[in-house]
């Protein structure tokens with residue numbers, strides 16, 4: 001990856017995303033840097049997943065600019081990944097669905113998430129927590145510059161969540177990569193010294209039958225530490 005400036009991997013400037021006539025994100029600024037972890041928090045529907053997809057170039061933006069470092073390689077754990085349980089998809093096959101990698105590289109990624117001793121079971125038989133770790137392994141296989149993790153510890157129990165986040169920290173140190181971590185785990189966020197981006201809940205164009213508002217959207221990004 002070429003470094004276009006000091007350490008910025010991705011720079012999001014005054015970004016807005018409009019869908020079906022309403023703004024679901026607006027005036028969002030954010031910068032991701034090598035070796036730094038940034039938490040992205042906010043209520044359901046605040047636009048976290050949309051922002052993640054926007055900065056990865058997976059969805060169109062309607063305002064502002066997103067600049068990615070040239071040649072940036074990214075590992076992404078989406079919030080949802082539908083795997084057809086009827087497909088006889090093995091753990092190792094899932095690791096290579098999007099590209100061929102040398103066996104030692106696959107083993108290293110599985111070891112980084114503690115799945116190296118599990119063999120090659122069908123993905124449909126994995127527990128929720130094991131499946132999330134597999135998604136993380138899949139995101140790190142090519143040793144990316146940036147990891148974008150959309151609620152990667154969903155369905156993981158409290159003790160497992162701590163271990164999961166310790167693993168993410170080890171991976172960040174090992175790869176010296178940037179990490180954008182979307183989470184609802186406020187305890188985790190409050191305990192850390194890393195940057196936190198809060199997407200504020202916003203009101204929509206449509207009258208809301210429960211709250212009776214017709215106010216215009218006021219979504220905004222705010223950076224705090």
Ligand SMILES: Nc1ncnc2c1ncn2[C@@H]1O[C@H](COP(=O)(O)OP(=O)(O)OP(=O)(O)O)[C@@H](O)[C@H]1O
Nearest residue numbers: 019020024042043044045046047048049050051079
């Ligand atoms: N393609 C789309 N068309 C219309 N509305 C959309 C589209 N994508 C997202 N939205 C809406 O935009 C809002 C933000 O969605 P998003 O998935 O980014 O929220 P989120 O912060 O990730 O929420 P959660 O915490 O529940 O995952 C939601 O109200 C959602 O319904």
Ligand SMILES: [Mg+2]
Nearest residue numbers: 048049050079
């Ligand atoms: Mg989401």
